[in-house]
Amino acid sequence: QITLRESGPTLVKPTQTLTLTCTFSGFSLTANGVFVAWTRQPPGKALEWLALIYWDDDKRFSPALKTRLTITKDTSKHQVFLTMTNMDPVDTATYFCAHSAYSGYDLLPFDHWGQGLLVTVSS
Amino acid sequence: QSVLTQPPSVSAAPGQKVTISCSGSSSNIGSNFVSWYQQLPGTAPKLLIYEDNKRPSGIPDRFSGSKSGTSATLGITGLQTGDEADYYCGTWDGTLSAFWVFGGGTKLTVL
Numbered sequence: 001q002i003t004l005r006e007s008g009p010t011l012v013k014p015t016q017t018l019t020l021t022c023t024f025s026g027f028s029l030t031a032n033g034v035f036v037a038w039t040r041q042p043p044g045k046a047l048e049w050l051a052l053i054y055w056d057d058d059k060r061f062s063p064a065l066k067t068r069l070t071i072t073k074d075t076s077k078h079q080v081f082l083t084m085t086n087m088d089p090v091d092t093a094t095y096f097c098a099h100s101a102y103s104g105y106d107l108l109p110f111d112h113w114g115q116g117l118l119v120t121v122s123s
Numbered sequence: 124q125s126v127l128t129q130p131p132s133v134s135a136a137p138g139q140k141v142t143i144s145c146s147g148s149s150s151n152i153g154s155n156f157v158s159w160y161q162q163l164p165g166t167a168p169k170l171l172i173y174e175d176n177k178r179p180s181g182i183p184d185r186f187s188g189s190k191s192g193t194s195a196t197l198g199i200t201g202l203q204t205g206d207e208a209d210y211y212c213g214t215w216d217g218t219l220s221a222f223w224v225f226g227g228g229t230k231l232t233v234l
Binding site: 110 | 223
């Protein structure tokens with residue numbers, strides 16, 4: 001059974017750096033084709049994809065936020081980390097991590113999600 | 124504002140059919156598979172459709188997906204009150220599928 005859980009601070013101040021952790025179980029991030037992504041959702045608004053990291057350490061970022069984001073992994077601890085710099089109140093959102101993998105030749109994007117973590121940016 | 128355009132809301136009566144559109148461009152929908160996600164209130168999104176028209180195990184065949192050119196469509200038949208949720212399309216975009224994009228979401232109301 002695949003599970004993911006987001007953790008980190010729920011309140012950060014403007015200009016601070018946010019670091020979130022996605023702790024997962026039920027799969028290995030060393031297996032071919034597996035990747036973990038971060039997505040956020042401001043209150044009452046749409047999903048916004050942020051970044052992903054592949055099993056081979058390849059990384060992809062939202063063009064709009066690329067300069068502020070870093071994504072890394074610790075496969076031995078089954079964790080993926082997202083860092084976002086220069087936080088602003090508009091970054092207030094629920095942050096989700098999600099698993100993706102191939103089933104045979106089929107890619108199932110974001111087939112398992114964490115419950116999400118609400119991060120509020122306020123002074 | 125998302126590069127994938129969805130209607131903000133749709134509605135239909137229980138038992139009826141509804142479709143939700145997702146319009147993009149040649150760099151995203153036109154050259155990549157589309158997925159659809161259902162987000163019930165207060166919960167995380169759930170994968171409904173992948174690779175344009177395939178359903179993960181456990182997703183009923185009331186849900187279907189299709190694609191033509193740079194637009195995709197989610198269809199839901201036999202509407203139930205439990206289908207009331209936000210629905211999002213998503214796909215890769217950019218050169219060599221450089222990044223992922225979601226649509227702006229559609230609120231389905233089952234009257």
